Each structure stands twice: as structure tokens, then as C-alpha cells.
Amino acid sequence: MLKTILTARTLAITRFPKHGVITAPKRFQSSASNMSSNDAYLAKRQQDLTEYENAGGKIYHTPWKPSISISDFIQKYSNTLELNERKTDCSYTLSGRVTSCRTSGSNLVFYTIVDGTRAFAVQIMSIKKEFSDLQEFKQITKLIKKGDIIGVTGIPTKTSTGELSIIPTSIQLLSPCMHQLPLELTEPEIRFRNRSLDMLVNQDIVKVFQIRSKVMNAVRTFFNERNYCEVETPVLNVLSGGANARPFKTKLNAMSLDLELRIAPELYLKQLVIGGMERVYELGKVFRNEGVDATHNPEFTSCESYEAYANYEDMMNMTQDFMRFVCKQCSPDGSMQINGIDFEPEFKRISYVKGIEDVVKRTLPKPNDKECVEVLFNLCKEYNIRVDESASHTFTFAYLIDKLLGALVEPNCIQPTFIVDYPVELSPLARQKESDPFITERFELFVNGKELCNAYTELNDPREQRRRFAQQQEQKNKGDIEAQSSDEGFCKALELGLPPTGGWGCGIDRLVMMISGQQNIRDVLLFPMMK
Structure with a gap:
């Protein structure tokens, strides 16, 4: 269904945008003295930890159960304690990662620890005389560094400046950080190859993937509430189909089968509709063996849905409802306006061919006109x-x-825009319009100049489907590696009767990019593909 979410057609216009190229790994841009300093830090860290263990200390504690989370601790005491008040009638155990260490003489050390979300932090006011074991205070003060994960047991207090804190009676090193954390980390090659370090240094990264989680939940909620059944179809196929794309190839040794990773789940999902599952959807990974740039990754997440007795007009209405629902669920204020995009008004519609004609100021020839290819080729050269x-x-x-279309129309679709009525030659699985044999009942949704959704009324005539597959096979034989292969098994399934059906697909990664305000697909993938 997603013909262009991750195909090379967009890449042919700007194959590798300025900030989209993924190159070979780069070394840390540090001087020899800095490298020496990092090595010295690691050596000293290892020495101190070894000495602590040899003296009977333990640096990797398990199990460790906090009695309260940092966020709950803040909620419970931030507005209930007076200045300089200590809550001596209770004790709590907290854990978190150290983000700062500040000494104030030999008897007082301040730490700040944060939870995993980095959204909540609390101060640890470590006072020597409050420790039951004074030797422990000395050892732990020497040992704890920025980045360590520690466990603290103590009482709540609020300082004279109004900062909520905990005064520990005991501190345990739960897991040391062996390296110095940099103050900043901006080099993409380092960030994406060491995502753990990236998340520790760049706190906003976690927020992006919390948004991604919300998007995934919202997608499932939308379809589940509309009585769609979530299904899972095979990733490994003898023949991958359902989109124009180049597949990854592999081999199943146990059966001596040459296989391909799926480029779309479409043909399987339509077989389920034939079998009587009238509303189905699948949310999962698909794979396309193509280029990498700011909006394309070879492994990506898509959602496809199919509804019996619906057509592409129904899918357009559903798409508007879908985009509004997801935005309301995931935007900070629950509105339908997000990052300058307004999903509340009716989405604009542009006819595929007329959209090009409006730009070039002339009528385009029909596909069967003799001069058609020459005219279009000259227009490409002209622009x-x-x-x-x-x-x-x-x-x-x-x-x-x-x-x-990709050069003249798509980039101008900033606010939500449906490009409708795609040519038959670009839509081998879509139903023709009865009023015009050259176009199909298909649309794509564009936002910020990027395709987000693709949908159409499904072609359910096996005779026409075989003819379309034959045309695609002819293109493949001429060298078009993205053209679809003929799938006789699917055609035979169509002979059992596919009801009139509307099919729909959405690129989840691009949807997350739009909602989170990210400009590169790598920023919404936890572990993007790297060279």
C-alpha cells in the first residue's frame, strides 16, 4: 500500500540531501591531550573501584527496590515541607542517575539524581554526621561520579533556599559509569552509533521516543475503537509484493528457499478480507533495499488497514479522522494544530495530472498519445x-x-493535502475510475511536502490484476528494479471474491517526525541504519 513511503522515486530528485547522508564512522574530534585525559579517567576509575571492592565494598547491587519514585517523592513533599524542615518520622529509598556532584567542605556533598525520563530530579544533601557508618561516607564520597546510578536511603527535607532534598543515612553505588560524560554531543555519527550516550547527554531525545510511543498507542486505539482486528502477516516471503520497491533477499536453509523480506503486507491483508475478516490492520516493520536520506530508512514502520465495502472517498474521510485523532492524543495541548500544521479544516484536494498542469501552464498528453513520453521528458529538462x-x-x-509531480507539486503541499486520481501506470493494485480509464481511485496525503498516507479503492478483478502484473513484469524486465513481480497466488485468491474494499497505509516514522518536530528520520528511530 505504501508505494512511496520508502522508495527511490523521491531520492531521484534529491538523492542525498545536505544533512541526510550517512557516511563512514568518524573519530571523536578530540585532541590527543583530551584522548589521554579520557584514558586517564578510565584507568583511575577502574583503580578506585577495584580498591573499593578489595576493601569489601560492592558496586553492582541487585536486587535494589526503591520505596518511592523521584516523581512521587517530589509530588508528596514539594508543597508540604517548610523551609529547613526535616521529616524525621519517615525514611525513603530512592534511586537515580547522578547528574552533578558538588562538595561544600569535607563534611557536606550535594548530588543531583534524575529518573529515567530525565523529567524529575531531586537533590541529595549528603551530611557526614547523618551517616550511621562514617567510613562509608568517606568511601562513597570519593567513589561517586557524574553518571553513576546510586541508591539513597534517608529523610525528606527542604533547604533554606526552598530546594526539596533528601538527607541520606546510607548511599549505595548500584552501577558505576566508567567514562566521563561529555557536556554536549552533536556529531550524528557518534550519536546514532551510541544511542545510550546520546540519550544521557541530550535529554530531549527521550521525549521524542515518548511521543513515538504515544503515536503507536493512538494508532492502535483509533482502529480498535472502529472494530478493526489487528493481525500479523509474514515478514519472509517467496515473493514480496504490495508496493513498487526493491526487496532485501535472503535464504531459508532448512527448506532451501530463496526468500525476500516484505516490502508491504498488502497482498496478505487483502487475502484476509477475502476470507471474511472485513476490517483488518497491521502495524509493523517493512523493508526496502534502497537509499538512505532524511526521510528514508531501509527498515521502517508502517500501518496498513483494509475495510470491506469502502472506497477511496471513505478512506479520505477516515484519514482526516485519523490525523485529527492522533494529533489530539499526542500534541502537548490536545489540539489539532501541531508544529505549524492545522488538521482541523477540511483537507485540500489536488488532482494528480491537473496539479502538474497548473504549474506548467499547459495540458498534458494522455498516456496513449504518441508524443506523450517526449513531451514529459522535455518538461523535465525544462524544469x-x-x-x-x-x-x-x-x-x-x-x-x-x-x-x-515529485518536483513541481509535492514540495508545495505544506498544510494537509490530498493528491488524488493517480494514473493507472503508477497504481497496479488500485481500481480504475469508471469515468476515466487512465486514472485510478487513489490518493496520497502530503504534509510539509512529504507523503504520509497512501490509499485507494482496491482492484478486485483478477483478470485486470493479471494484466497489470504483466505490465509491471515488463517494466521489471526493462530494468525497473522497483516494479512488482507477477503474483499468481494472489490472483487466484482474488478469484474467490474480494468485496469492494478500501485500502490505506501510513508511514509511522514520518508521522512521528511531523508530530515531534524532527527533520531527519534518524531522530525518530532508536537505532537507525548506519554505514
């Missing part, structure tokens, strides 16, 4: 749209008109 003249499949109506 400086790069095409691969060495490939035979370049000189086709489908390839050239797709180039024109």
Missing part, C-alpha cells in the same frame, strides 16, 4: 528535473509524470 537517461524504463509515461 531541471534530473532523470536517468541511461535506463530504458526512464522513457515511460509512469516514470516521467511521477518525476514531474
Whole structure:
């Protein structure tokens, strides 16, 4: 269903945007003296920890059960304690990661610890005389460094300046951080190859993936509330289909089978509709063996849904409801306006061919016109749209008109815009419009110039589907590696009867990018593909 969420057609226009290239690993941009300093820190850290263990200390505690979370501790005492008040009738055990250490003489040390979300922090006011074991105070003060995970048992207090704190009677080192944490980390090569370090230094990273979790939950809630059944279909296929894309290939040794990773779950999901599951959806990974840039990653997450007795008009209405629902669930204020995009008004509609004609100020030829390919090719040259003249499949109506749309129309679709009525040549699985045999009942939703959703009325005539597959196979034979292969098994399934059906797909990673305000797909993937 997602023909272009992760295909190379967009890449042909700007194959590798300025900030989208993933290169070979770079070394830390540090001087020799800094490297020496880091090595010295690690050596000294190892020595101190070894000495502590040799003296009977323990640095990796398990189990360790906090009696209260940092957030609950703050909620419980931030507004109930007076200045300089100590709550001596209770004791709590907290744990967290140290973000700062500040000494105030030999008998007083201040630490700040944060929870895993980095949203809640509390001060640890470590006073020597409050420790039951004074030797422990000395040892632990020497040992604890920024980045360590510690456990603290003590009483609540509020300082004279109004800062909520805990005065410990005991501190345990639960897991040491062996390296110095940098003050900042901006180099993408280092960030994405060491996501743990990235998250420790760049606190906003965690917020992005909390938003991603909300998006995933919202997607499931939307479909579940509409009586769709969530299903899982195979990732390994003898023949991957359902989209125009280049697959990854592998081999199943046990059965001596050459297999492909799925590029879309579409053909399986439509077989479920044939079998009687009239509303199904799948949220999961798909794989396309293509380029990497700011909006494309070879492994990505999509959602596809299929509804019997619906058409592409129904899917457009559903898409508007879907986008509004997800935005309300995930935006900070629960509104339908997010990062400058307003999903509340009715979404704009642009006809595929007319949208191009409005830009070039002329009528485009029909696909069966003799001069069609020449006219479209000259338009690409006129507007400086790069095409691969060495490939035979370049000189086709489908390839050239797709180039024109991608360069002249799509980038201008900033607010939610449906591009509707795609040519048949670009939609091998979509139903033709009865009023025009050259176009299909298909649309794509664009926001911020990027495709988010793709949907159509499904082609359910097995005879026409075989003809379309044959056309795709012909394009593949000419060198178009993204063209679909003929799938006779799917055609036979269609012969059992697919009811009129509306199909829909959404690229979840791009949706998260839009909602979280990120400009690169790597920033919404915990572990993006790296060279």
C-alpha cells in the first residue's frame, strides 16, 4: 500500500540531501591531550573501584527496590515541607542517575539524581554526621561520579533556599559509569552509533521516543475503537509484493528457499478480507533495499488497514479522522494544530495530472498519445528535473509524470493535502475510475511536502490484476528494479471474491517526525541504519 513511503522515486530528485547522508564512522574530534585525559579517567576509575571492592565494598547491587519514585517523592513533599524542615518520622529509598556532584567542605556533598525520563530530579544533601557508618561516607564520597546510578536511603527535607532534598543515612553505588560524560554531543555519527550516550547527554531525545510511543498507542486505539482486528502477516516471503520497491533477499536453509523480506503486507491483508475478516490492520516493520536520506530508512514502520465495502472517498474521510485523532492524543495541548500544521479544516484536494498542469501552464498528453513520453521528458529538462537517461524504463509515461509531480507539486503541499486520481501506470493494485480509464481511485496525503498516507479503492478483478502484473513484469524486465513481480497466488485468491474494499497505509516514522518536530528520520528511530 505504501508505494512511496520508502522508495527511490523521491531520492531521484534529491538523492542525498545536505544533512541526510550517512557516511563512514568518524573519530571523536578530540585532541590527543583530551584522548589521554579520557584514558586517564578510565584507568583511575577502574583503580578506585577495584580498591573499593578489595576493601569489601560492592558496586553492582541487585536486587535494589526503591520505596518511592523521584516523581512521587517530589509530588508528596514539594508543597508540604517548610523551609529547613526535616521529616524525621519517615525514611525513603530512592534511586537515580547522578547528574552533578558538588562538595561544600569535607563534611557536606550535594548530588543531583534524575529518573529515567530525565523529567524529575531531586537533590541529595549528603551530611557526614547523618551517616550511621562514617567510613562509608568517606568511601562513597570519593567513589561517586557524574553518571553513576546510586541508591539513597534517608529523610525528606527542604533547604533554606526552598530546594526539596533528601538527607541520606546510607548511599549505595548500584552501577558505576566508567567514562566521563561529555557536556554536549552533536556529531550524528557518534550519536546514532551510541544511542545510550546520546540519550544521557541530550535529554530531549527521550521525549521524542515518548511521543513515538504515544503515536503507536493512538494508532492502535483509533482502529480498535472502529472494530478493526489487528493481525500479523509474514515478514519472509517467496515473493514480496504490495508496493513498487526493491526487496532485501535472503535464504531459508532448512527448506532451501530463496526468500525476500516484505516490502508491504498488502497482498496478505487483502487475502484476509477475502476470507471474511472485513476490517483488518497491521502495524509493523517493512523493508526496502534502497537509499538512505532524511526521510528514508531501509527498515521502517508502517500501518496498513483494509475495510470491506469502502472506497477511496471513505478512506479520505477516515484519514482526516485519523490525523485529527492522533494529533489530539499526542500534541502537548490536545489540539489539532501541531508544529505549524492545522488538521482541523477540511483537507485540500489536488488532482494528480491537473496539479502538474497548473504549474506548467499547459495540458498534458494522455498516456496513449504518441508524443506523450517526449513531451514529459522535455518538461523535465525544462524544469531541471534530473532523470536517468541511461535506463530504458526512464522513457515511460509512469516514470516521467511521477518525476514531474515529485518536483513541481509535492514540495508545495505544506498544510494537509490530498493528491488524488493517480494514473493507472503508477497504481497496479488500485481500481480504475469508471469515468476515466487512465486514472485510478487513489490518493496520497502530503504534509510539509512529504507523503504520509497512501490509499485507494482496491482492484478486485483478477483478470485486470493479471494484466497489470504483466505490465509491471515488463517494466521489471526493462530494468525497473522497483516494479512488482507477477503474483499468481494472489490472483487466484482474488478469484474467490474480494468485496469492494478500501485500502490505506501510513508511514509511522514520518508521522512521528511531523508530530515531534524532527527533520531527519534518524531522530525518530532508536537505532537507525548506519554505514
